[in-house]
Amino acid sequence: xxxxxxxxxxxxxxxxxxxxxxxLSRLLWFxxxxxxxxxxxxxxxxxxxxxxxxxxxxxxxxLIIKPxxxxxxxxxxxxGNHVWIGEQVWIDNLAQVTIGSHVCISQGAFLLTxxxxxxxxxxDLITKPIVISNGAWIGAQGLVCPxxxxxxxxxxxxxxxxxxxxxxxFVYAGNPADKVKARQIQ
Amino acid sequence: xxxxxxxxxxxxxxxxxxxxxxxLSRLLWFxxxxxxxxxxxxxxxxxxxxxxxxxxxxxxxxLIIKPxxxxxxxxxxxxGNHVWIGEQVWIDNLAQVTIGSHVCISQGAFLLTxxxxxxxxxxDLITKPIVISNGAWIGAQGLVCPxxxxxxxxxxxxxxxxxxxxxxxFVYAGNPADKVKARQIQ
Amino acid sequence: xxxxxxxxxxxxxxxxxxxxxxxLSRLLWFxxxxxxxxxxxxxxxxxxxxxxxxxxxxxxxxLIIKPxxxxxxxxxxxxGNHVWIGEQVWIDNLAQVTIGSHVCISQGAFLLTxxxxxxxxxxDLITKPIVISNGAWIGAQGLVCPxxxxxxxxxxxxxxxxxxxxxxxFVYAGNPADKVKARQIQ
Numbered sequence: 310x311x312x313x314x315x316x317x318x319x320x321x322x323x324x325x326x327x328x329x330x331x332x333l334s335r336l337l338w339f340x341x342x343x344x345x346x347x348x349x350x351x352x353x354x355x356x357x358x359x360x361x362x363x364x365x366x367x368x369x370x371x372l373i374i375k376p377x378x379x380x381x382x383x384x385x386x387x388x389g390n391h392v393w394i395g396e397q398v399w400i401d402n403l404a405q406v407t408i409g410s411h412v413c414i415s416q417g418a419f420l421l422t423x424x425x426x427x428x429x430x431x432x433d434l435i436t437k438p439i440v441i442s443n444g445a446w447i448g449a450q451g452l453v454c455p456x457x458x459x460x461x462x463x464x465x466x467x468x469x470x471x472x473x474x475x476x477x478x479f480v481y482a483g484n485p486a487d488k489v490k491a492r493q494i495q
Numbered sequence: 496x497x498x499x500x501x502x503x504x505x506x507x508x509x510x511x512x513x514x515x516x517x518x519l520s521r522l523l524w525f526x527x528x529x530x531x532x533x534x535x536x537x538x539x540x541x542x543x544x545x546x547x548x549x550x551x552x553x554x555x556x557x558l559i560i561k562p563x564x565x566x567x568x569x570x571x572x573x574x575g576n577h578v579w580i581g582e583q584v585w586i587d588n589l590a591q592v593t594i595g596s597h598v599c600i601s602q603g604a605f606l607l608t609x610x611x612x613x614x615x616x617x618x619d620l621i622t623k624p625i626v627i628s629n630g631a632w633i634g635a636q637g638l639v640c641p642x643x644x645x646x647x648x649x650x651x652x653x654x655x656x657x658x659x660x661x662x663x664x665f666v667y668a669g670n671p672a673d674k675v676k677a678r679q680i681q
Numbered sequence: 682x683x684x685x686x687x688x689x690x691x692x693x694x695x696x697x698x699x700x701x702x703x704x705l706s707r708l709l710w711f712x713x714x715x716x717x718x719x720x721x722x723x724x725x726x727x728x729x730x731x732x733x734x735x736x737x738x739x740x741x742x743x744l745i746i747k748p749x750x751x752x753x754x755x756x757x758x759x760x761g762n763h764v765w766i767g768e769q770v771w772i773d774n775l776a777q778v779t780i781g782s783h784v785c786i787s788q789g790a791f792l793l794t795x796x797x798x799x800x801x802x803x804x805d806l807i808t809k810p811i812v813i814s815n816g817a818w819i820g821a822q823g824l825v826c827p828x829x830x831x832x833x834x835x836x837x838x839x840x841x842x843x844x845x846x847x848x849x850x851f852v853y854a855g856n857p858a859d860k861v862k863a864r865q866i867q
Contacts, residue, residue, distance in 0.1 A: 501815070529748070
């Protein structure tokens with residue numbers, strides 16, 4: 310006799326979610342992420358580029374990836390050229406995350422692709438892709454919410470929360486982030 | 496000759512604080528938390544449910560608890576049925592934290608029970624309990640401040656900051672979090 | 682033929698940045714920070730005070746430093762007397778960080794000294810020092826941005842974002858943080 314107007318997490322059904330990869334690759338990646346990427350003991354970019362590609366990520370040239378990074382599924386990650394991924398960045402990519410070229414994702418930033426339908430008693434998982442376009446900058450501790458596209462050379466300032474798309478060549482700040490000024494590059 | 500109008504942390508006196516547990520259980524839990532709960536190496540729900548109960552937490556059926564979780568004192572924690580505790584959730588329960596049933600605490604959320612009386616030179620510790628009622632959802636990177644009760648099926652959106660009670664069946668967003676709309680569940 | 686109006690991270694040039702310390706001390710500190718300070722296995726204040734001083738930090742008496750702390754360069758850190766540095770505090774001091782006496786930096790707070798000139802195609806690094814004056818309190822998960830001075834006994838509440846200087850004896854909240862009331866100490 311469930312009350313249909315309340316959440317019932319025992320009825321949550323995630324069978325439609327497609328994690329991608331094989332069971333084995335998901336298991337292996339879980340520990341590679343835990344032991345290599347999240348660790349501070351292996352500050353070696355080359356090894357991490359190799360591992361990301363080996364697990365199906367598309368990675369361009371010149372990727373800098375600092376210690377303490379947490380990546381959910383490398384096979385749902387595409388990164389352009391000359392990208393920086395800062396210390397303790399969290400790419401929680403249940404859905405595809407596409408990062409252009411010359412993008413900086415600063416330390417502590419979080420790319421969040423998962424949501425729940427809180428209007429349903431079954432609290433269904435909703436995943437939406439994220440796009441960080443060429444030249445964009447996600448500031449330290451910034452949050453990019455599911456489904457958000459950050460336009461080319463958009464800037465999200467430190468600790469700000471991008472709940473909707475960021476227009477190209479504009480700077481956004483706050484929680485939720487609002488447009489604060491245009492970005493002009495010399 | 497302290498100036499009585501400035502903070503003097505050398506005079507901080509925490510003797511009235513009751514951490515609970517025995518000295519031995521606090522020491523053991525410190526390392527169990529560090530080596531098992533905060534780690535990514537043991538993504539096993541059953542083991543964590545067992546350990547939480549062994550250290551005095553009240554834990555219902557169906558608890559899902561992801562890697563990287565940080566819990567201060569399990570003997571000050573009560574969790575209902577079918578609760579999800581996401582990756583890197585931090586339950587900093589110097590005071591009692593009571594979580595109802597069918598609650599989701601998403602990745603990176605923080606339940607904060609400690610404060611300081613900054614009107615006193617001695618900067619006294621103030622702890623206040625937190626209640627997360629049935630069906631509530633604390634979004635990713637959400638903060639619940641000391642003394643806050645989140646009403647049934649209340650929602651705190653990602654990166655928001657609950658500085659005061661959340662009314663049942665309402666959605667809150669922002670820092671500080673404000674009511675943004677009603678939650679209706681089909 | 683780069684378009685001069687877009688970011689080109691391949692042209693980023695960090696040769697002017699002065700990390701301080703010798704190459705050896707930077708290498709050693711990287712692992713001391715990773716294995717001792719960021720860890721939860723060594724909750725021993727004395728050992729950490731010793732290590733900070735050995736690596737060039739100025740540290741007064743009575744420093745309390747909790748587990749999980751992340752410090753970039755100890756030789757760019759000066760700490761007064763009776764200071765508390767909470768669990769998982771991140772002092773990302775590419776530039777000098779000066780902390781007065783009787784300062785509390787609560788758990789999860791972040792002192793950020795690095796920025797980028799996003800008006801330049803070369804995305805030049807800009808570092809600015811931070812000062813946390815006597816008696817100030819940086820609340821849990823608070824962010825102090827590059828160049829900010831927190832005046833004496835200023836308070837930044839939990840999860841707030843100090844984007845500009847905090848006036849002495851005032852309380853600031855929000856993202857960005859605004860002055861909310863005066864602080865009076867009995």
